[in-house]
Every structure is written in structure tokens, then in C-alpha cells.
Amino acid sequence: MAKARTIFREFLKSPNKVGAVAPSSRFLASAMLNELDWETLRTVVEYGPGTGAISKYLLRRVQDHQKYFAVELNASFIAGLRRRLPELQVFNESVSDIRSICDREKVDWVDGIISGLPWTSFPESLQEELLEATLSVLADKGQFVTFAYVHGLPLQNARRFRRRLKETFSSVKVSPVIWRNVPPAIFYSCRK
Template sequence: MRSWFDRPLITGAVTPSGKALAKAMAAPVDLDAAGPVVELGPGTGPMTAALLKRGIAPERLVLVEYSHEFADMLRLRFPGVQVVRGDAYAAREVLRDRLAEPASAIVSSLPLLTKPAPRRAALLNDCFDLAAPNAPFIQFTYGVVPPVPTKEFSFVADGGRRVWWNLPPARVWVYRRPAKP
């Protein structure tokens, strides 16, 4: 909560995401897909815990966290997980030498709506460039519309049901880059 009061545009929520939302975020990750799973903005780690509980091996998880305090806490809380201290909006540069193969999924808890739509779309494009074809970019929002407009930026998005058991209620969106003809 203190982190949100100190930096509300960087820390997206007053409280950590709940278990129901974390489980919904982990569900679209294909356990059989090869490659690392990249998590952007893990904060205190509720999504990380859900990904591990779902069966993602710790050595497959690459977390990108902006806050020094959260990054240090994540390293202690999740041994074997790679924690990269850096700006997720510079994912291409931050992860350039960290991924041995394309990512199988990107799971994001970033407060996307604090950035202009073109910057949000650029983030997705950068992440898709680091990922395997058809890899999902999984994002939640407290809003009712997709956090990255799909028509304007040529993404395919599937909005899941609202997770009412989260405080506040949230919706999970799964984005994919359309296959090139």
C-alpha cells in the first residue's frame, strides 16, 4: 500500500492481486509450450505464485520488476526464479540477453492505463517480438474495455469473464499478434 501511495502511476494497485485473479491469469499459459514465461510487473508475487502452483518450473520464469524493494523480495520469496530489475516498458532492451529462446507467454500486471495507447501497443509489439508465434500476452484490467485497443493496433484479444472475487473486480485479457499471411 505504501508503494502505491509513493508512486501510484508505477504501482498499479493499492493491494496485491487476489488468488482468484492470479489463477485466472495463469490459466492461459500453455504448460507444454517450450520457452520461458516472462512476467512483467510481478510486484509482491501473486501471479508468480499462481504460475508456480500451476506447474511452471521456477527456472522457466523470468520476472521484470521496476522496484528495487519488490525485486529483492521476489528473489527471497521465489528461489530459482530469475528476477530482472528494470523497466518493463523497455522489455526489448531489458530482456535482450536474458532469454535463450523465445518466450512461451508474457504475463503482465502492469498498470497499462497510466500510459498512452500508442505506448501500450508498443509494449505488446516489443513483447511479441521476444515471444514464440502465437504466444499469449496476458493482462488484467479493472476497466470494462480492453487496456490496449485491438482495432487501432491490429491485435487479437479475448476478454475473459470478470473475476468478481478480486478486490477490485478485474477482467483478464489474452492478446495475440495475428499470424502474418
């Protein structure tokens, strides 16, 4: 409940950056995580963990030989993440800086990215910048998984973003609707 309040409060402060009124459900989190090639994955990065709704499942899935860290821009979420998930390595930075974060962490290539970013609330120039930064770290055939709310899909910015994903990645798969999420969502499973 405290997590739901936190994300709602942060949404009211900056709707275009937070983009969600409630944390993702475990059904959405598990479905997204099931997309990753866990057998071969060496490094996974989470974009925009917020209150850690997906991070807690990632922490359970990642094994000792695999590296996982998260990047969260909003400092208000960081203290809560550090308190609730002390084992989570999280950087209070923007995904725009993902290449330099990876360099610092001695990560050449990332095999999988789980994104919680509200892409369709971003201006196109920022979408472009963040996707370019993403491609600069994503391994060949690397995976990029990101969700979108069903009620927003008919809107022009969502249609534009889907087109942008198709132009950016070699394959883009759309999931069935995850009804057990507030609001219901789909996710895109993309491969470089």
C-alpha cells in the same frame, strides 16, 4: 498482510506506475495462468510481479524444461521478492528493455507473457513503447495475458487501451469478471 501494506505504500508513492492498491488474488492469478498453453510453452515472462502474488503460482506451474523470469521496475519490490521467492529469477529493469533482457538470457522468443502492468495509467506513448517491445519478443501465435479492474473499464483510457490491444494482436478474448479479487477484475487473453 505485509504484502498488502507494501503494495499500498508503493501505490501511494507512485500511483501511475504501481496502479494497484492490493495484490492480485489467487482466483485472478489461477484464471490468468489457465489461459497459457502449458503443453507447448517453453518460455514465460511475467511483467511487474510487485509483491509476487502471481509469481508464486507461476513458480508452481512451471516445469523443469520451461523457463520463467520476471521483470520488475520498482526496486522496493525486489528485496521482498528475493526474500519470499528465492527461486524466482527477477530482473530489476523495465519491460521497455525486454528484448535486450531476452538476448542476455539467450531467449529468442517468448511463448507466454503474464502482465501485471497498470497499462491504463500509462501515457499512450509508453503503452506503445512497451507493446512494441513486447511484440519484439513474443513468438508467432504467442500469448499475452493482462488484467484490468472492472470499475475502470468505462473510462476513456481503458476503452482506448482495449482498442489498442485489438489493433496489436490477432485475437483478443475478454474473460468473465473475477469477483473474488480486490477490486474485481477481468483479463484480456491475446494472441499475436
